[in-house]
Amino acid sequence: MAYKHILVAIDLSEDSVVLVNKAATLARTMEAKLSLIHIDVNYAELYTGLIDINLSEAQHRMADDAQQQLRHLADKAGYPVSHTLVGSGDLADEICEAIDNLDIELIVCGHHQDFWSKILSSAKQLINRTPVDMLMVPLK
Amino acid sequence: MAYKHILVAIDLSEDSVVLVNKAATLARTMEAKLSLIHIDVNYAELYTGLIDINLSEAQHRMADDAQQQLRHLADKAGYPVSHTLVGSGDLADEICEAIDNLDIELIVCGHHQDFWSKILSSAKQLINRTPVDMLMVPLK
Numbered sequence: 001m002a003y004k005h006i007l008v009a010i011d012l013s014e015d016s017v018v019l020v021n022k023a024a025t026l027a028r029t030m031e032a033k034l035s036l037i038h039i040d041v042n043y044a045e046l047y048t049g050l051i052d053i054n055l056s057e058a059q060h061r062m063a064d065d066a067q068q069q070l071r072h073l074a075d076k077a078g079y080p081v082s083h084t085l086v087g088s089g090d091l092a093d094e095i096c097e098a099i100d101n102l103d104i105e106l107i108v109c110g111h112h113q114d115f116w117s118k119i120l121s122s123a124k125q126l127i128n129r130t131p132v133d134m135l136m137v138p139l140k
Numbered sequence: 141m142a143y144k145h146i147l148v149a150i151d152l153s154e155d156s157v158v159l160v161n162k163a164a165t166l167a168r169t170m171e172a173k174l175s176l177i178h179i180d181v182n183y184a185e186l187y188t189g190l191i192d193i194n195l196s197e198a199q200h201r202m203a204d205d206a207q208q209q210l211r212h213l214a215d216k217a218g219y220p221v222s223h224t225l226v227g228s229g230d231l232a233d234e235i236c237e238a239i240d241n242l243d244i245e246l247i248v249c250g251h252h253q254d255f256w257s258k259i260l261s262s263a264k265q266l267i268n269r270t271p272v273d274m275l276m277v278p279l280k
Binding site for chain 2: 124131132134137
């Protein structure tokens with residue numbers, strides 16, 4: 001058995017279905033556990049000690065919404081999904097924490113090959129930090 | 141079956157054994173073909189239309205030496221290796237060509253997480269170019 005627990009990093013774009021299906025196929029082949037994570041990076045720079053109550057509520061709503069979308073993806077995966085996680089803040093920090101907590105052995109993420117993604121890519125940041133193997137799936 | 145043919149990009153460092161073993165485990169799990177490639181990037185900037193005969197000979201010797209090391213790694217993989225390829229020039233160009241020629245579906249490569257590798261990494265160049273999935277294995 002090559003990997004025991006696979007975590008898919010999901011941005012909730014249209015490509016998420018492709019990523020989840022690919023990871024589900026891998027998990028089935030390896031008889032591995034499969035989990036999904038979404039990190040909301042948009043609010044990262046707004047983080048301060050004092051969070052405005054409305055912002056906090058908005059974040060809460062977004063987290064609920066993201067959790068629902070993850071569960072929907074999990075239902076369509078055709079393979080049992082162990083955990084669906086939603087977090088916010090620094091992508092690499094959050095994913096490394098999840099790797100620790102869930103004993104993840106492989107992280108799966110997408111990578112767009114357009115101009116901006118080549119320069120600013122969350123996936124590329126993660127490469128420098130992840131303690132476990134990382135499967136990058138090229139997306140259009 | 142998740143991937144039919146796996147290609148391992150090897151720099152012939154000490155970590156190559158780790159990479160080959162990991163890829164062999166994956167190939168066994170997926171009943172996939174396994175091939176190895178080494179690209180000698182050192183001579184890349186010396187490439188001109190006119191190659192000095194001694195340089196050409198030196199390159200030839202290095203290619204033979206690399207081919208021998210790849211075969212040695214292949215013998216120790218504990219899984220049949222279909223192809224061992226040695227090339228020189230631009231890493232991404234050469235690997236993308238091999239992907240086309242051999243119908244590769246997954247490329248496996250190592251990534252060092254030290255200071256210089258974070259800035260200058262062949263693996264990161266490849267991410268922007270590869271048409272197939274890429275498994276990055278963090279190395280010390």
